[in-house]
Amino acid sequence: MIRLQLVHDTNLLRCALASLLAAERDIEVSASSWREVERPGTPAHSADAWLVDADCAGFAALTARDPVVAGGGAGHRGAAWSGAARPPREDGEGPAPGLVVLAPTGRPGLLHRAFAAGALGFVSKDARPARLLDAIRSVVRGSRYVDDALAFDFFSATHMPLTPRELNVLSLAADGAPVPEIAERLWLAEGTVRNYLAAIIRKTGARNRVDAIRISRGAGWV
Template identity: 50%
Template sequence: MIRVLLVHDECLVRSVLADWLRREADLGVFHAPWRGASGRVRSVRPDVCAADLECADTYGIPPLGELGARVPGVPPPRLLVLASANRPGLLKGAVEAGALGYVDKEGAPERLVEGIRLVAEGKRFVDDSLGFGFLRAAEMPLTRRELSVLVLAAEGASVAEIAGSLHLSNGTVRNYMAAITRKTGARNRIDAIRISQGEGWL
């Protein structure tokens, strides 16, 4: 029996997906929203977390790290993500969190079942159709420092506020913003935020 915790923020969707997965005799299926998922990992002790990369509470990358919450004496669950090729930033986040499985939400649902079984054995599972997304994830143009500037700008912080938070001068923040605008091919700061959110960098 493979214990699966399905993480998705829409109750309607995750209930129906869980019901559908329960038709497989070898799967024991539980489900939770992102908020509260780490608690459910500790109580359910799943073999596999199958997590949707969209998270209602944040633009961008959900708290994937929390799914690996360690319980003494119990191996952490293996991670499989439900992803889209057009949000490379989210794919990059999943790679960094050590996900073994990558199921394309544009594909057939049977792929999710295959993916769960392989990942439960500790094997990698990657939908080919996500290939272009991984390529774009590898080409992510911004440095970590530039990203932290842009995250604050996207939250509505002024240049002075960003400078204060990151212990930089106003001029340095302006230089970062100019570099970000150039590297993302944007017309201006607002356009750079729009492009970066669309790609899932933020």
Template identity: 40%
Template structure:
């Protein structure tokens, strides 16, 4: 029996996923969480074989949690299930060593097949999305520039970003100027839009 953990913050979607996988004779949903912070401890205590994770979760995002699972609980495979079907998002997921990447609008039978595939040690990724990721450029931003841009996108002011990242306000402004230049953006708002559309945030 394949033991699965579902990490999804939308209650109706989570319930539907549990019900869908519950129809499979060889799959048992042993845990459900709504926050990225709960994924690692729950996967460990439930002995999950696969964690099906949404990217956009409260607390830790799904990709950060997937990276932690890969490092600290390598026996638990990770399958990202998301509506964020952008090549940049797939690249970030692969960098986090996820086992699979499936879009939420995929046919229902693909979820169970993807769960079985990752347990068998296969990398399960939508073919069209993989080709698109292959053809797109790498993110030109450094991890620190992404941190600064992400907090800015979340609405934090420059001094608040500086305090959270233990930087000076001037350094944060310099990072944002560099980001705008690298992305050929008109301003910070445009840089955030470009980075989100590319799947880098």
């Protein structure tokens, strides 16, 4: 029996997905919002796989810090899933849960962030249910699964134009932080922050900072 933790912040979609997956004889589903699943004592820590939607706000938190999915506890980063096989849990009780991500087409940045978080399965949100089931079962076996519909986006994700530091600066700018605040939070000189912003505008082909934020959000980079 596959123990699947489904995490989605939209109740109607979460319930619909849970009903679809629970109809399978070999899948046992636990469904939660991101807020609920992070509570102490959640049963998600014993799941064989996690299914998350890259469009959910909680996904940004998953890619920005040590997620609870990463081996069942803080300090074990999702990047440990960079190989094909699932690594062991920190408590030694079997392999860590595999991560399956639902993603829209045309936003390669989301795939880049999901890969960095250790995802093994990538399924288009326009895919047939059978593809999602195949992905879940493949990931539980320790294999990667990339939906054909996401192949081009996955290739594009390898050509991410911004450096990690530039992404940090852009993410703070996208949240409305002015240059002095960005400099303080990242321990940089204000002139350095302005240089980063200029580089971001040039690399994204944007007209200005606001346009760079729009382009990067559209691609899923921030």
